[in-house]
Amino acid sequence: MAVEIFYDDDADLSIIQGRKVAVIGYGSQGHAHSLSLRDSGVDVRIGLPEGSKSRAKAEEQGLRVLTPAEASAEADLIMILAPDTKQRHIYEQDIAPNLKDGDALFFGHGFNIRYDLIKPPANVDVAMVAPKGPGHLVRRQFVDGKGVPALIAVEQDASGNAQALALSYAAAIGGARAGVIKTTFTEETETDLFGEQAVLCGGASALVQTGFEVLTEAGYAPEIAYFEVLHELKLIVDLMYEGGIARQRYSISDTAEYGDLTRGPRVISPAVKEEMKKILGEIQDGTFAREWVAEDEAGRPNFTKLEEQGNQHPIEATGKKLRDLMSWVDRPITETA
Numbered sequence: 208m209a210v211e212i213f214y215d216d217d218a219d220l221s222i223i224q225g226r227k228v229a230v231i232g233y234g235s236q237g238h239a240h241s242l243s244l245r246d247s248g249v250d251v252r253i254g255l256p257e258g259s260k261s262r263a264k265a266e267e268q269g270l271r272v273l274t275p276a277e278a279s280a281e282a283d284l285i286m287i288l289a290p291d292t293k294q295r296h297i298y299e300q301d302i303a304p305n306l307k308d309g310d311a312l313f314f315g316h317g318f319n320i321r322y323d324l325i326k327p328p329a330n331v332d333v334a335m336v337a338p339k340g341p342g343h344l345v346r347r348q349f350v351d352g353k354g355v356p357a358l359i360a361v362e363q364d365a366s367g368n369a370q371a372l373a374l375s376y377a378a379a380i381g382g383a384r385a386g387v388i389k390t391t392f393t394e395e396t397e398t399d400l401f402g403e404q405a406v407l408c409g410g411a412s413a414l415v416q417t418g419f420e421v422l423t424e425a426g427y428a429p430e431i432a433y434f435e436v437l438h439e440l441k442l443i444v445d446l447m448y449e450g451g452i453a454r455q456r457y458s459i460s461d462t463a464e465y466g467d468l469t470r471g472p473r474v475i476s477p478a479v480k481e482e483m484k485k486i487l488g489e490i491q492d493g494t495f496a497r498e499w500v501a502e503d504e505a506g507r508p509n510f511t512k513l514e515e516q517g518n519q520h521p522i523e524a525t526g527k528k529l530r531d532l533m534s535w536v537d538r539p540i541t542e543t544a
């Protein structure tokens with residue numbers, strides 16, 4: 208089925224400029240949405256608990272910070288940008304009691320709606336604006352006059368105007384400069400989880416770590432291995448970003464391209480594709496969501512252990528040493544990035 212793609216000319220910015228927006232959370236996505244909404248002339252307040260370490264960051268940027276309940280009560284559009292596993296509790300405790308007829312409840316990812324963790328009442332719009340990129344780059348691209356593509360979806364159209372509202376919001380954070388695609392909460396959730404697990408984060412991290420291990424275990428210098436499998440990956444992916452895999456193949460040598468064509472399918476073998484299909488199945492049938500919610504409720508023991516193991520991987524120490532010598536590479540991720 209053909210997708211609908213919208214650009215700035217299709218969006219009416221005045222719709223979101225006429226709303227009182229509460230952004231709940233001020234992390235990667237929260238800071239990007241809030242600052243760009245404000246720069247687009249939208250009335251924004253931030254909802255954060257009293258003890259939140261994000262409060263100071265938002266206040267330093269001149270934003271008005273309230274508790275999540277106060278922000279929800281004051282606003283007529285509430286965008287939840289707290290961690291997915293915390294959203295259900297925030298919704299029940301702070302948002303639901305403050306929802307009024309005609310309010311809009313917005314999400315940056317469909318997890319809590321797709322897996323029935325949040326069940327909004329019938330009298331509010333329920334929509335999503337999900338940028339297809341990390342929040343710090345969503346903000347950086349907006350500041351640079353560019354934009355990260357975004358997906359919009361409407362789960363519940365109580366006002367009859369939810370899609371135009373979502374598109375207006377997406378335009379205000381720069382998404383419609385690059386293209387906004389209309390989808391569903393289900394499609395966004397399942398493709399986003401699959402992308403981050405199998406390709407963008409899980410797949411890419413494991414590929415890089417394994418390549419580094421194979422080279423260093425064979426006696427090659429860690430610094431050379433780092434440049435080969437991590438640093439240069441960005442340069443190769445930049446070519447794909449600009450012109451697809453064909454552009455990447457045009458720029459590399461014939462020798463590299465022959466290796467790419469003949470060895471790539473041996474690395475990402477049919478067995479890897481089968482495993483990817485299993486991972487997609489666990490997303491579709493809710494296995495991953497149940498596992499992740501239970502892990503979070505148990506205090507994240509496995510998450511913490513695996514994250515620490517990743518931090519201790521030898522590629523991290525080698526990379527830190529090399530990046531310290533390249534001031535332009537380790538660009539700090541700040542609230543104005």
Ligand SMILES: NC(=O)C1=CN([C@@H]2O[C@H](COP(=O)(O)OP(=O)(O)OC[C@H]3O[C@@H](n4cnc5c(N)ncnc54)[C@H](OP(=O)(O)O)[C@@H]3O)[C@@H](O)[C@H]2O)C=CC1
Pocket residue numbers: 231232233234235236237254255256258259260261262275287288289290291293297315316337338339340341342343
């Ligand atoms: N990271 C990304 O780039 C992307 C994220 N998304 C989605 O955006 C949403 C937010 O993710 P992300 O930006 O990564 O989140 P982060 O973990 O970066 O930030 C979470 C924010 O929520 C705050 N928070 C924690 N608990 C509460 C609470 N009880 N009430 C209010 N605020 C709270 C945190 O404050 P504190 O400082 O106190 O911890 C922090 O400011 C998720 O749905 C995610 O799937 C979608 C696309 C990309």
Ligand SMILES: CC[C@](O)(C(C)=O)C(=O)O
Pocket residue numbers: 338339340341342399402403407408
């Ligand atoms: C790729 C990870 C992501 O889905 C994103 C930045 O888009 C996320 O959830 O952070």
Ligand SMILES: [Mg+2]
Pocket residue numbers: 338339340399403
């Ligand atoms: Mg994503």
Ligand SMILES: [Mg+2]
Pocket residue numbers: 316399400403
């Ligand atoms: Mg995601």
